[in-house]
Amino acid sequence: MSGCQPSDVPKAASTQGRQGGGPLDANSDLIRDLVSANHILFDQGVLDAFGHVTVRDPHDSQHFLMCRNMAPALVSAEDIMRFRLDGTPVNAEGRKVYLERFIHGEIYKARPDVMAVVHSHSPSVVPFSVVRASPLRAICHMAAFIGMGAPVFEIRDTAGDGSSLLVTDNRLGAALARTLADSQLVLMRGHGSTVVADGLKKVVYRAVYAEVNARTQLQASRLGTITFLSPAETQTAMEAVESQVARAWDLWQKKAELAVSQYK
Ligand code: MN
Numbered sequence: 001m002s003g004c005q006p007s008d009v010p011k012a013a014s015t016q017g018r019q020g021g022g023p024l025d026a027n028s029d030l031i032r033d034l035v036s037a038n039h040i041l042f043d044q045g046v047l048d049a050f051g052h053v054t055v056r057d058p059h060d061s062q063h064f065l066m067c068r069n070m071a072p073a074l075v076s077a078e079d080i081m082r083f084r085l086d087g088t089p090v091n092a093e094g095r096k097v098y099l100e101r102f103i104h105g106e107i108y109k110a111r112p113d114v115m116a117v118v119h120s121h122s123p124s125v126v127p128f129s130v131v132r133a134s135p136l137r138a139i140c141h142m143a144a145f146i147g148m149g150a151p152v153f154e155i156r157d158t159a160g161d162g163s164s165l166l167v168t169d170n171r172l173g174a175a176l177a178r179t180l181a182d183s184q185l186v187l188m189r190g191h192g193s194t195v196v197a198d199g200l201k202k203v204v205y206r207a208v209y210a211e212v213n214a215r216t217q218l219q220a221s222r223l224g225t226i227t228f229l230s231p232a233e234t235q236t237a238m239e240a241v242e243s244q245v246a247r248a249w250d251l252w253q254k255k256a257e258l259a260v261s262q263y264k
Pocket of ligand 1: 051100119120121166191192
């Protein structure tokens, strides 16, 4: 499937004034939050030098925002760039972009409900991407969004053997989005995971708790048979807990800004 259909090209009216890479004042709150999201995900151990977080432009669903190719802890507002859903930067101005930006664009294309995406290699999640017999499931209320078992993307099904395991084009991104389907989290075999949500604060929360759930599930599996959340519990707990994500965001943001100030 090509990711370069004419429908991907944003309407001229919605991008005029931005094509030259001018300021994105209309979304300055969003840019501030995206900078914070980068810092939080670094401080919480979800992103290190690698991985990325994006947000869809709420005023233009055919665009998303993402920082240039750099370590998330070091991101500031001037590093935020605008992309079309096919992964083309609108205001590159010579800046390098992430190889795996197609993860984000193809998920935004496939899932109109998704407003923010985190792709990471958070270490406790990776084991569940390589052992089919042990699916990652919601083990506690805080990670109810994982549901009854996260789908696993097998890149060999699309790219064949010998790939870099990286999602470096629209075809691979679309295949990943198909595996994600209606879930909130997709594991990527031998690589990492991608989590989605209808907002930036919620996707940061989910990325942190995907790692917590994986760690907890690994620990519990050593003790014996696990009682996971039931389908009904995952639904009720997800709605109850995720109404509270702003509390975590406020705390994590303060902690992260203290942490990243050491790198300035
Ligand atoms: Mn990756």
